[in-house]
Amino acid sequence: MTKLSTKHLLGIKNITSEDIHLIFQTADNFKEVINRPIKKVPSLRDITIANIFFENSTRTKLSFELAEKRLSADVINFSASSSSVKKGETLVDTVNNILAMKVDMVVMRHPNPGACMHLARHVNCSIVNAGDGAHEHPTQALLDAYSLREKLGDLTGKKVLIVGDILHSRVALSNIFCLQKLGAEVRVCGPATLLPKHIESLGVKVMLNLKEALRWCDVANMLRIQLERQDIQYFPSLREYTMQYGLSSKLLKEIGRDDIIIMHPGPINRGVEITTDIADGKQSIILEQVENGVAVRMAVLYLLAGQTKSAL
Amino acid sequence: MKSPCESEGIFFASDALHLKEIFDPFFLKILNISRKVQSNFTPIFALSMEGKTLLTNTALNYTLDRLAFEVYEQHIDFSNLAFISIQPRGLPLGKRIVEKLSILVPDQKILHGALDVTFYRDDFRRREEVLVPSATELDFSVEGKEIILIDDVLFTGRTVRSAMDALLDFGRPKHVELLVLIDRRFSRELPVQPDYTGSMVDVVKAERVKVEWTDDNTNNRVILFSSDQ
Numbered sequence: 001m002t003k004l005s006t007k008h009l010l011g012i013k014n015i016t017s018e019d020i021h022l023i024f025q026t027a028d029n030f031k032e033v034i035n036r037p038i039k040k041v042p043s044l045r046d047i048t049i050a051n052i053f054f055e056n057s058t059r060t061k062l063s064f065e066l067a068e069k070r071l072s073a074d075v076i077n078f079s080a081s082s083s084s085v086k087k088g089e090t091l092v093d094t095v096n097n098i099l100a101m102k103v104d105m106v107v108m109r110h111p112n113p114g115a116c117m118h119l120a121r122h123v124n125c126s127i128v129n130a131g132d133g134a135h136e137h138p139t140q141a142l143l144d145a146y147s148l149r150e151k152l153g154d155l156t157g158k159k160v161l162i163v164g165d166i167l168h169s170r171v172a173l174s175n176i177f178c179l180q181k182l183g184a185e186v187r188v189c190g191p192a193t194l195l196p197k198h199i200e201s202l203g204v205k206v207m208l209n210l211k212e213a214l215r216w217c218d219v220a221n222m223l224r225i226q227l228e229r230q231d232i233q234y235f236p237s238l239r240e241y242t243m244q245y246g247l248s249s250k251l252l253k254e255i256g257r258d259d260i261i262i263m264h265p266g267p268i269n270r271g272v273e274i275t276t277d278i279a280d281g282k283q284s285i286i287l288e289q290v291e292n293g294v295a296v297r298m299a300v301l302y303l304l305a306g307q308t309k310s311a312l
Numbered sequence: 313m314k315s316p317c318e319s320e321g322i323f324f325a326s327d328a329l330h331l332k333e334i335f336d337p338f339f340l341k342i343l344n345i346s347r348k349v350q351s352n353f354t355p356i357f358a359l360s361m362e363g364k365t366l367l368t369n370t371a372l373n374y375t376l377d378r379l380a381f382e383v384y385e386q387h388i389d390f391s392n393l394a395f396i397s398i399q400p401r402g403l404p405l406g407k408r409i410v411e412k413l414s415i416l417v418p419d420q421k422i423l424h425g426a427l428d429v430t431f432y433r434d435d436f437r438r439r440e441e442v443l444v445p446s447a448t449e450l451d452f453s454v455e456g457k458e459i460i461l462i463d464d465v466l467f468t469g470r471t472v473r474s475a476m477d478a479l480l481d482f483g484r485p486k487h488v489e490l491l492v493l494i495d496r497r498f499s500r501e502l503p504v505q506p507d508y509t510g511s512m513v514d515v516v517k518a519e520r521v522k523v524e525w526t527d528d529n530t531n532n533r534v535i536l537f538s539s540d541q
Contacts, residue, residue, distance in 0.1 A: 002441045022444075029428065029445040038481040041431035071431075302431075306442030 004303050008120045008127040011136035012177035020181055024146055026299035027292070034070060034294055044073035047305050050098050052108045053130070054080040054115075059266050059290065060130050060140070064107050067297035073305075076103065091115065092122045099125055105305060108132075113170075126304045134168050134229070140265055141174030143296040145182055147289045148219060151261055156183035161213050163189045163245060164223030164273055167196050168230065171265045172223060176202055189213040190245060193234040210245050215255055221263040222247055222273045238272055248275040261285055366494075366513060366521065367534035375510040379491060380412035382508050383460065392486070393458045394423035398475045399446035402426075402463040404525040405493055409462065425450040427461075432474035448478075455483035460508075464523040466492040469504030494521050494534060 004019045012020075033041055049068050053061055061077075068075045078098065080086075085094060095106060107128045108116055113135035120127050131137040145155065152158055160179050166172045166188050179186050180203065188199060189207045200206060207213040214220060225241060235241050252258045262274070262284045270276050279286060367375065387393050390413070397406030403426050410424045430445035461475055472490060479485065493510035499517055511534070513521060518539030525532050 002444050026445065029430070029447065032448055033431065036482065040481070042477070043431045043433075043436050046437070303442055306437060309437060 003307060007304070007307065008116070008129075009138050009300055009304065010116050010120060010127065010129050012138045012141050012174045012181070013136065015138075017181040020142065020145070020178065023142055023296065023299045023303065024149060026303060027146055027295045030070075030298040030302070031292065031295040034291075034298075040070050040072060042072045043302055044068070044071040044305050047104045048074040048076065048102065049105045049107060049301070050076050050078060050103045051130075052078045052080075052095065052098070052106060054085070054108070054110045055131070057109055057130070059293070060109065060137075063290070063293040064128075064130060064139075064297055067294050067301060068107075070294070071298055071301060071305075073105075073301070091119060095119055095123050099123060104308065105301070126308060128300060128304065131170055134170055134173075136174045136177075137170040137265075138174050138178075139293070139297050139300060140171050141178035142300070143289055143293040144171075144175055144221065144263060144265070145178045146296050147263070147285050147292045148184075148261070149182075150288070150292070151285060152218070154183075155179065158184045158219065159217045160184050160186050160219045160221065161189055161207075161217035162186065162221045162223065163210065163213070163247070165194045165225050165230075165234075166190050166199065166223070167194045167234075168226040169223050171221075175221060176204055187213060187216065191235050191241065210247075211251070211255055214247075214252070214257055214260065217260060219261045219263065220247065221265070223265065224267060224269055224273060242272055246271075246273055246275070247278055249277050249281065252278070258283065263289060266290070363522070363535040363537040365533050366536050367511060369530065369532050372493075372510075372532045372534060373529070375493065376408055376412055379493075379508055379510055380409055380416060383409070383491065384413060384416050387458065390417060390420045390422050392456070393460065394425060394452060394454065395460050395462055396425045396427050396450070396454075396475075396479065398461060398463040398471060399426050399428040399430075399448070401465070401523065402461075405464050405523070406462040408525075408529070409491070423452050423457075425452065427475060427478055429471060429474040429478045432478045434470060434474065450482060453483055454479060454485045456486050458487045458489070459485040460489045460491050462491045464492065465494045465496060465521050466490075466504070466506055467496045467499055467521075469500045469502035472504045473502050493523060496521060 004022065005016050006014060006019070009015070033039060051061060051064055065075055065077070103125065105126045105128065107130050108119065109130040110116065110132050113133035115132045116127050116129040129136060129138055149155055162172050162175060172188065176186050187205045187207055188195060189210055192208060195206055225238070247262070249258070252260065260283060262278055262281070264274060264279065264286045266286065268274060268279055268286070270279060278284060395406050395410055397403040406424055410422050413422055426447065426449045428446045428448045430443045433443065459479065461472065461479070463471060466472065476488065479488065489507040490504070491508040492506045495506055495509045495512045497512050497514055515521060515536060520537040522535050522537060524535065
């Protein structure tokens with residue numbers, strides 16, 4: 001098995017567990033590369049990649065850009081705020097115009113769920129989803145699972161808890177698919193208003209009490225409250241949310257579980273979903289997640305690019 | 313004593329004994345007679361389904377001994393020298409050469425690393441499948457060192473080209489040499505020549521030469537496969 005089963009990375013739902021293992025295996029090598037004095041390899045030197053971001057991003061955009069540059073790809077960046085999208089151009093037209101300038105791959109973030117899927121049907125190039133609305137964020141899920149695998153080894157039977165705003169979170173959905181494909185057991189925890197109605201149909205158990213949930217899990221992935229996506233009030237106040245679902249070292253000590261691995265996809269709202277001492281504590285793998293992000297994205301781009309034949 | 317290569321009926325120009333046989337007509341005559349008598353003689357192109365053995369375990373062991381001595385002859389002092397095996401197939405060869413040398417110079421520490429060249433290859437996006445990389449393990453600096461690159465079979469020279477690119481990303485070695493077990497002559501696509509050669513073979517492009525290693529060194533061998541195998 002030396003080939004991904006797909007031409008695009010649109011979501012974790014459409015890839016197999018073999019694909020995930022292949023990505024991890026390749027990421028191991030890239031992790032070694034980015035720790036060298038010269039952190040660059042010439043693999044993608046004949047490829048041009050467009051990073052199209054219709055939504056704000058720091059981490060993901062930087063991470064993708066670094067991954068592309070360390071593979072020696074040519075990179076062009078495009079953000080919707082300074083483009084003709086404002087003049088009324090459609091998504092497919094915008095991307096086709098970019099492709100007409102001989103671009104080989106597109107990394108796209110878009111506020112609408114399914115935007116990448118739509119694009120994949122209408123344009124002729126490899127597309128990597130860097131987050132589409134509240135749908136999926138596959139590379140984040142891959143780097144989360146990769147960081148966990150580094151810490152825990154095989155994920156089969158491991159218990160992972162996802163806490164927070166599940167309803168608006170693409171990270172939660174991708175993480176659920178990814179961890180389940182790797183054999184881990186996933187549960188979600190959060191205020192009932194922020195849990196999708198049919199989440200249990202994915203084989204995910206819902207827990208409403210954070211203390212109980214923490215007693216059960218090996219890993220807690222704390223999600224950010226996405227206030228920018230919330231058009232109505234889902235809970236009375238941030239203070240009340242923190243009291244019910246915020247993670248603090250006091251809480252962990254109280255239940256005697258200070259061995260739980262703490263993850264966060266970023267950006268962190270310190271003092272809301274997670275306190276500073278936990279975020280910077282020794283169980284936290286938040287910065288490892290960021291480091292691994294570059295290696296995992298290099299692996300994804302390398303494997304996808306390797307499947308497209310050179311035009312020569 | 314009869315050389316094991318001879319019993320297989322193959323010439324290796326690099327083998328000193330055989331050089332003599334090739335250029336001495338009297339010797340050649342004797343050899344021709346002895347070939348006729350040999351019952352197990354099979355010409356190089358008569359390939360069985362399992363492939364033709366080019367080097368048996370004993371012959372391969374002699375070759376490894378000679379390679380180790382050749383390296384020793386050129387580099388008496390190993391303090392500034394490092395062996396770097398090209399992953400994945402150069403690694404078992406490198407291990408054995410280093411083992412042999414550590415018997416020759418027991419008081420010297422011999423550096424040995426592994427270099428993966430997958431990301432430096434020039435056939436990326438030109439083959440059907442993506443190559444899965446192996447691990448690079450270089451726990452020493454290559455800056456200013458004398459490096460001997462090791463690979464099992466030298467064919468087009470493209471792997472060695474990418475290995476040099478990969479190596480130079482780790483620093484500036486003083487001097488780089490190339491050691492190969494099998495040199496497939498006349499098939500080079502790039503101007504690359506080895507400094508230490510185990511055996512030279514002349515085979516057509518479609519054929520494959522494979523080196524097999526066993527952990528206990530009891531059944532190491534070099535096999536030639538025809539194109540359809």
